Amino acid sequence: MHYYVVAVGKAKAPYADDLAHYAKLLSRHARVDVIEVADDEEAVARRIPERAYVCALDERGRAYSSEAFARWVEDRRQGGRDVCFVIGGPFGTRVADTDQRLSLGPMTLPHQLARVVLLEQLFRAHKILAGETYHH
Template identity: 60%
Template sequence: MQIIVVAVGKQRPPFVDDAEHYRKLLSRYARLEIVEVADDAALGRRLPERSYTSLLSLDGERLDSLAFSRFLEQRRQNGRDLCFVIGGAFGAPALPGIDHRLSLGPLTLPHQLARIVLLEQLFRAHKILAGEPYHY
């Protein structure tokens, strides 16, 4: 299974180093692709076909780390790539073909920070699935 993150905007300091850190950590567990688009209008054009697509949204499903790891395992068992969509500063527009909505919590996060939180949770979920300690 490949994990694709489609996000509005180019990652900028101070978040670049954090994104690279989690990309390296995740490389042991999963194939990760990050696709950066210029604006919300470009999101729909960059969604991979036939992937299971989850839109990060305030009104999405709220999962703790264990439940998120089970969510990932279910996607893996289905044999489809998994795509996460992160909209711009004002959230993502309505997009066709969204299979799921995921909330990172009730706080409003800058979209660049939301990307880091998602990458960290993907890493943590893979550690859980591998039966490795995940609190550090």
């Protein structure tokens, strides 16, 4: 499985270290590319891979428990398409053509922290799917 995270802006401390940590852990289960782009709708759209399942992070999107998100991940894996998550900048996600909108919960998170939470939840989902315990 291949995940793309197209994110507006460059990750900075303290988020950059956590992002690298979870990307490394997740790389044991799936390929992951974090692509940083300018806060520009065209720049975001250009970096979304063709034929990928596009999931934009959006506060109005669907929220999942970790177990339900793991099932969602498995459904995407069975679908055979790469998954591209789009994370907007401080003013939200501005991408029109998506397959789904995902919420990380009702609280507003800094967009850089949202990247870390997403990668951590993807790693957790793969641990759940493998039947392994995860307390981190």
